[in-house]
Amino acid sequence: MKFYKIATLVFLSLLFTNCKQRITIKKSKFTGINPVSYTDVVFTSSRDTVFVSTYDGKIYELINQKNNRKQIAAIDDEIYNMAYNAEKNEVYAATLHLGIVVINTLSGALIKKIPLKASWAYQLCYNQKNGILATFDFKGNHYIWDTENDFKQLDTPAELKQMRPKHITDNGDIYFDGRMNKILVWNYKTNEIKQHTIKGKLADVDSEANFLLIDGKEFGYYNTASDSLYYSKKHPDWPIYLADKDTTVNVPLNLEVITGLMTKGHLYTYGLDKSIRKWNKPSGAIVETYSKHRATPSAMDITQDRSQLVTVDLKGGIEFWDL
């Protein structure tokens, strides 16, 4: 009986102790808090299917003309740029804190972290054919990895110091920009280096090894054979969408061009005016203005056969463009 009384009292005491209300505050950070913006987009099939990344560390699969998106992976970091390895079902992602991460797109698992020497990277370039992945950080360090050889880092010549890798071709040419108005082309197989004098940042290289250069409000198409610009252009007329009138007015102002890419016959650029412009590559004449985006575009990608373009923006908009 005595034991029974004591047990009851202990039980009541425990009950009272656990009745105390506990209030916890959800942990937050200054980064990774923008769930809306798409930071990058990459095609994952011949057309219509893409992966998009976000500041809050998510990668989603999106299919053209379908509203729902499927979450592929979630990491506790911001994702700025992606490269997709279709053969291995892997995404290489540039992040704020984790360096470059390798994510398995079937399981969503983070399978490798490649740290950087300093700060972080925001732009990756990758060539599926030779498996070379390259990037640079804000301190001027560049990194070239052979993904087919356990991400072995390749040593680069001293001439490339402080240069930024921007494009890799199938034959092993890696295009660097970033210093003294020049582009250096280093072939990692032959160790040969070629130099071009340019003004602006390298956005794309076409099949004839000519450059698309971005320089503030202007972009230029650069002929490497003659080492000179074919032409430079601005986005004409800022198309402003008036939501209350559901109409677009063109204001005669030129805004910054952010980046672009090339097909065999055309150039595609997007800019701060929220438009995507199609240009005739040989002549530089504007062919079309696409102004469906209601926010500033943040990334674009094109299919292997150059028949479809996809663009994403900072308010979660995505548009597929049949070329």
Place this chain on the structure above:
Amino acid sequence: MKNRTLKFLLFLNLAITIGLVIYMANNRKVEIDLSNEILKVKGLVVTDSTGVARVIIGSHLPPAQSFGYRFYRGDNSGVSGVMLYDHEGQERGGYVTDDSYGNVFLTLDSKISQRVLFMAEPQGAATLKMWGKNANQINLGTSDDGTWMDVLDNGNRQELIKTDQQ
């Protein structure tokens, strides 16, 4: 005696359980009134209805957000204060102090870069600078040693005011 004790305990248990149920029902919603309290926090983030950060008060503030990535502010360039962000999450200005020189400054930024700087240095010099691209700039300042105002139009400098007390 046994029976009475058990009855008493049973009644007590029942009373406590009912009391607890009433207490929990009344305290499901917790309203915390901090109007008379001093809050000590590392940062505050104000988000809009879509979850995009629009105001951050913090120490240190995060790197500036651009078109799908963040800029590096540089070494020893931590800033603390209030930062404003536009509806796309891009940094558009702030009222901050920095850790390296001890300046206090107000900045206004375009979507591409900083365009206005209003600054007081720790030793007393105060400057207001506004600039665009193509080397266009207005620079107005004063310190214990003098006052200046100059204008750069496409890189061509015109000194409108320059006084030097030394």
